[in-house]
Amino acid sequence: MRAVFITGASSGLGLALAQEYAAQGARLGLLGRRYEVLQALRDSLPNADLHQVYALDVNDHAALHAAAADFIQLSGQVDVVIASAGISVGTLTELSEDLAVFRRVMDTNVLATVATFAPFIEHMKSSANAHNCRLVGIASVAGIRGLPGASAYSASKAAVISYCESLRVELRCSGVKVVTIAPGYIDTPMTQINTYAMPFLMPAADFAKRAVSVIQAGDSYRVIPWQMGVVAKLLRSLPNFLYDVLFANAPRKSRSKSESSE
DSSP, X not given: OOEEEEESTTSHHHHHHHHXXXXXXXXXXXXXXXXXXXHHHHHHSTTGGGOEEEEOOTTOHHHHHHHHHHHHHHHSOOOEEEEOOOEEEOBOTTOTTHHHHHHHHXXXXXXXXXXXXXXXXXXXXXXXXXXGOEEEEEOOGGGTSOOTTBHHHHHHHHHHHHHHHHHHHHTGGGSOEEEEEEEOSEESHHHHTOOSOOTTOEEHHHHHHHHXXXXXXXXXXXXXXXHHHHHHHHHXXXXXXXXXXXXXXXXXXXXXOEEEOO
């Protein structure tokens, strides 16, 4: 039986991944900020008694480490760790009040990913089953090119992509695989507040099925859905002057709204 630890499990991508893994018979560690929501999720899943709930903020690194240690002890072997907790909010650098928002986005999306993985690495490396262990970072196509009005979010997801790549190379000889998944537009509370068109919008359950398959295969990097991967490659290939012209007036996420993937 696989044991899977998921942050941001109470909504969005984390919730969809929890439901997919539970349907496949995995034992889950479900981490999020809202105890009542996590408990309701646990009770709704197959084999509810197998799953553990950890209600805490991923920016409380000591509490996160304690939750990881508890899940390791209860499970014996943790096979998959998914750092899914994240927030998105519109930001403008010239507004001094947005500096605190930048810090919160970077702390939640980047540093919390590091803090999520850290307590599991030695456990996975020392496992006889290390080649089946996975550390999964949830990035975004927004990390491939900087989006106007979303500088904090784009920067944080670009950092997740680079961080996971560095960690993947570091762990290559251990057998532990690091998987980076860059979602496009997925139908979650984070995207439901957007007022602009979202190409190739995918239901969260469909995303979870594809993501679990990618994780199992140990792919190093994958954009889901694949159509957004094609778009991302095209955007990355554009020269800066052309990208700037095309995206200068692109629709922007509201500064007044933020949504956590938890």
